[in-house]
Amino acid sequence: MRGVRWQAALIAAVVMVGCSSKQATTLKADEVYFTEGKKALDKKRYLEAVEKFQQLVGSYPGSPLVADAQYLLAEAYFRNADYVNAVFEYQRLVDSYPSSQWLDQAQFQIAESYYRQRRRPELDQKETNDALVHFRLFIDDNPQSPLVDQARQRIDDCRSLLAHKLFLSGQLYQRQDHLDAAAALYQKVVQDFPDTPWYCEALAELGELAVRKKNLPEARARWEEVLRESQDEKLKLRVQQRLDQIGKPAGE
Numbered sequence: 283m284r285g286v287r288w289q290a291a292l293i294a295a296v297v298m299v300g301c302s303s304k305q306a307t308t309l310k311a312d313e314v315y316f317t318e319g320k321k322a323l324d325k326k327r328y329l330e331a332v333e334k335f336q337q338l339v340g341s342y343p344g345s346p347l348v349a350d351a352q353y354l355l356a357e358a359y360f361r362n363a364d365y366v367n368a369v370f371e372y373q374r375l376v377d378s379y380p381s382s383q384w385l386d387q388a389q390f391q392i393a394e395s396y397y398r399q400r401r402r403p404e405l406d407q408k409e410t411n412d413a414l415v416h417f418r419l420f421i422d423d424n425p426q427s428p429l430v431d432q433a434r435q436r437i438d439d440c441r442s443l444l445a446h447k448l449f450l451s452g453q454l455y456q457r458q459d460h461l462d463a464a465a466a467l468y469q470k471v472v473q474d475f476p477d478t479p480w481y482c483e484a485l486a487e488l489g490e491l492a493v494r495k496k497n498l499p500e501a502r503a504r505w506e507e508v509l510r511e512s513q514d515e516k517l518k519l520r521v522q523q524r525l526d527q528i529g530k531p532a533g534e
Contacts, residue, residue, distance in 0.1 A: 328362035353384040403446035445475035
């Protein structure tokens, strides 16, 4: 009888040890997922990293590691060029963990994720516009960030791409002899994007449209401005040749 009781006590002790061991493992599982996710991310095993960080974020919302895991989850998507999911996860960090150390970096990465999705100038520019908006928001919210200079360069790139899109649309209308529509688009480039290379390109085409409308003074004015403002030697040579072709104003 004593042996039976001893065996029962031993079994109970083993069960208690097993439960306490399991509980200890469970309590530290967030650290395990974080470490494994970080290791997978460093080794460029991005899908594995996503899985580990999702486990931590989804199962341990009260963990002190959850904000860092949320950022690294977004990073795993970003580094895997899954920019749509990256935007979602970065935004989730911004919305859910506004005191996170990664807040400004996440804001920048949202803009960068849109920037990485930009398309050729002849295609739709929704992502370019989204990138432009978010880079400006980033600068407004983080004027002292070391990433501000890079954000400004990205803004310049986006603006140049949007100007290029308008310029190409103007050329299309011009080839189809829709001269008023073409002029309106070139004029928009001139008004809205004077800091891009497409400013002088649009001026040159406005000069061509003026010639077609027999308005030689306007053509000269447009082309002379190109000669003053452009840094593109090929464009300046072409414009100078056109000026020579139409001749000087009467009386000169």
